[in-house]
Amino acid sequence: MTSEHSEPPSRAGRRPTMVDVARLAGVSLKTVSRVVNGEPHVQRAMADRVLAAVAELGFQRNHMASALRAGRASATIGLIIEELANPFYSTIAHVTAEMARDRDTLLLSASSEEDPVREEQLLRDLCSRRVDGLLVVPAGCDHSFLNSQVEMGIPVVFLDRPGTNIEADAVLLDNRGGARSGVRRLVADGHRRIGVLLDSVDVHTMRERLAGAQDALADAGIGYDGALVRSGVRDPATAAAAVADMLTQPNPPTAFLALNNRITVGAVQELWRRSSDAALVGFDDFELSHLMPRPLTVIGYDTRELARRAAQLLFARIDGDRSRPRTVVLPTELIERGLTAAAATA
Amino acid sequence: MTSEHSEPPSRAGRRPTMVDVARLAGVSLKTVSRVVNGEPHVQRAMADRVLAAVAELGFQRNHMASALRAGRASATIGLIIEELANPFYSTIAHVTAEMARDRDTLLLSASSEEDPVREEQLLRDLCSRRVDGLLVVPAGCDHSFLNSQVEMGIPVVFLDRPGTNIEADAVLLDNRGGARSGVRRLVADGHRRIGVLLDSVDVHTMRERLAGAQDALADAGIGYDGALVRSGVRDPATAAAAVADMLTQPNPPTAFLALNNRITVGAVQELWRRSSDAALVGFDDFELSHLMPRPLTVIGYDTRELARRAAQLLFARIDGDRSRPRTVVLPTELIERGLTAAAATA
DNA sequence: CTGAAAGCGCTAACAA
DNA sequence: TTGTTAGCGCTTTCAG
DSSP states (O other): OOHHHHOOOOOTTOOOOHHHHHHHHTSOHHHHHHHHTTOSOOOHHHHHHHHHHHHHHTOOOOHHHHHHHHTOOOSEEEEEESOTTSHHHHHHHHHHHHHHHTTTOEEEEEEOTTOHHHHHHHHHHHHHTTOSEEEEOOOSSOOGGGHHHHHTTOOEEEESSOOSSSOOEEEEEOHHHHHHHHHHHHHHTTOOOEEEEOSOTTSHHHHHHHHHHHHHHHHTTOOOOGGGEEOOOOSHHHHHHHHHHHHTSSSOOSEEEESSHHHHHHHHHHHHHTTOOOEEEEESOOTTGGGSSSOOEEEEOOHHHHHHHHHHHHHHHHTTOOSOOOEEEEOOEEEOOSOOOOOOOO | OOHHHHOOOOOTTOOOOHHHHHHHHTSOHHHHHHHHTTOSOOOHHHHHHHHHHHHHHTOOOOHHHHHHHHTOOOSEEEEEESOTTSHHHHHHHHHHHHHHHTTTOEEEEEEOTTOHHHHHHHHHHHHHTTOSEEEEOOOSSOOGGGHHHHHTTOOEEEESSOOSSSOOEEEEEOHHHHHHHHHHHHHHTTOOOEEEEOSOTTSHHHHHHHHHHHHHHHHTTOOOOGGGEEOOOOSHHHHHHHHHHHHTSSSOOSEEEESSHHHHHHHHHHHHHTTOOOEEEEESOOTTGGGSSSOOEEEEOOHHHHHHHHHHHHHHHHTTOOSOOOEEEEOOEEEOOSOOOOOOOO
16 A cells, blocks of 8 residues: 555666666667767657657756766856845846756756855855856855866856956946945935945945945045944844944934945835835845835846856856956936935034 | 957857867866766866867857766656646746745646646656656646656646546645634625636546535535536636626525635626626635735635645655655635625525 | 776767 | 767776
8 A cells, every 4th residue: 555565667766878778778788878968960769769768767867977078167157145034145046057957957056155264165065066157146255266267267247246366257247336326315404424334344245335435425525434334234133133233322314325226125124114214325226125114225236247247257158258258237217206305404 | 330240250159068168178077077976086177178279169068968878857847737837836837936945856747737637748758758756736627647657757646636547645735624613614604605717627636615604504404506517617707707797697596605815806806897796605715815805714725835735745756766656735724804794684 | 905897878980 | 770889077996
């Protein structure tokens, strides 16, 4: 009754190989290879016998052996991102996986968790698996170890942040310009005390965005106030806490700039909870941003395009493009959804 | 000046092999293998020479060749989901990738796009790459072709929906019970005309959820009205259109049940746009649901636990567990955030 | 402790 | 058109 005892007398776990198929079909190994790979110049009768044997044995070509012998790569590309569960990264993963599939290539993805050591381990692992190419949102501060890999045929394209100590393609966003236009908007609405919330200044995008914010403040002749900048904001909860804390200080900010989408979410929550009328501009748009309890002005960009361009560059390299590394910078856009103006009376 | 001309006289693209390392270090191939694999019983002096040669050549073991010869699998697990960009699936991908990493295993993920043909292609591709195991959110209606793979050592665990024509582990949600409790709540609030929006009845989860909704209606003695059920709702835009359409019919629903998170988003948007006071219960919680313009009652569950349990089952199988296939059903929970009651005067 | 030889499953040359 | 042979890069005997 149970499946343990009713199995057919199968070839006890051992996978059939082309040799097994050849033996059963009464042909040579090479003929099997030809049929399995769809090469022409095989007689119908033979091909049919081979196909029958393949079906009977449940044969499936060993991709590893095939790639090894043919000296081909693995029909796989590696993707290193910060965290797959984050919508920004999962969009990137999805777009690149789709583009890879058009080339019968699969996506091996791994999260660095923003840890340089782990990133390097993963990258080395991917190289030892002989991926065709690497797409990396870098967390580390030194990618020189990838130089030899690039030389030996594994191209690398960086995404969202440039690589360090390596000349490689990169597709980036205009982070600085985006943050600048966001702050410019707040300033135009009369804000002079703008709280800035960011993850870590170790992250390239955060540095750029912070610099952009400072550009706009400088443009407006507003002096820098360290009390208005909070770094180390890793998640919505921390962001909420930071907002709460800043609002309860003397001379609190009248507006906030959240430098990524996780931070934005936390800030929205806290402002809403306190019924605060402080203005908020967030970096990164997200699907439901227009449904937030307070309409949200965001600095948006096209994540799919970011991934698309990076994948295009990578595939061009895989196909032999040896031109000089390019850096592509994609524009950002201020998406105004009202309510940046507020009681700017401080 | 450009990097094209200043490169060191590298070994022109050819990757160094263990033979190259052995030659340079003046030892045998086997000694290199021993050192590279950290086997004991190698003299310090020799090991050091090997390591030096490895570093000088930038040698990195070819994982494919190693796995092939050793008869091991690829230290890879395959994950088939519907669409990686969907938060539900990207959470699953993330959790499984993390658990895999604890075993030095990488995740090969691909989206079936809900297409059975494509699903089978991807599954076959993954098998031919000799993944250690397969995690599948099935879209297809026949997985019998996987039976031989399971027999030959590639275990399969189904996630969210059971496989068909195959006896394999599955980790599911209590979809029927969840939908039932959602509708029961609406009925308790006085609703008798409840619009139900679902993707396709070809999808197992949708059938179950619809059945649960009908259970609750039957429990309440409310007759079935086909006009109140809309299937083929694939995305938020379609959901919005369906809501709009149903609300403009004579005798419109006073409440809606959205059978997945994409549909919920579309419904929220449309109800909000029209300032409708129709009640809404959504299947699947999502991060920002509590910040929606109308507090949202949802049928929630623990996606991470779903993935965790599935991965645990898979790894147990990979490690040799030959016990009978299990089906685990995880509970759902009605998360009430008010406002299900509305003008139930129809 | 070290090395020579065989061979994992497959494909690229060649020969028949 | 088909088959034979060699060998991809590595690990596994098993002999020194």
